[in-house]
Amino acid sequence: MTTETLDRIEDLAGQRGFGDLYARVQRFYAHQMQLFDLHDADGWAATFTEDAVFTVPTVPGPVRGRAELAANVLRNRARQGDSGEQHRHWIGMLDVQGGPDGSLRTRCYALVYVTPRGGSSEVLRVCVMEDVLVLVDGEWLTRRRVVTRDDLA
Secondary structure, rough: OOOHHHHHHHHHHOOOHHHHHHHHHHHHHHHHHHHOOOOOHHHHOOOOOEEEEEOOOOOOOOEEEEHHHHHHHHHHHHHHHHHHHEEEEEEEEEEEOOOOOEEEEEEEEEEEEEEEEOOOOOEEEEEEEEEEEEEEEEEEEEEEEEEEHHHOO
């Protein structure tokens, strides 16, 4: 009986280096969502390309570019401040595929939790998030994001 090392198995499967890439993408999303939930508008917008397009059902049309992305975060902060609610985003079941141009295509589930002031947390929305990530100056940035909601499907 022989035992293959993890590196050998990954090499046989054609996945050498994929684990490192996957961890980097997970770290990217953890950082990006923390910025969003902290309402760091400029920091969050900087995780997107200058010409990024973000389509989400909670706004009437696509959000384009960093200035519009930052403005959207500020609107969310005002709404949550008025309501006394805290929103938290959790990303899971992440699938990462390499694109022919060196970009990454990702698809994951995004759960949005809401906690009213003094209340218990609950799931507000269950979404699917599909992104195109590109490497710019050694950093992954989101070029395109499409979010769909299960309750609106």
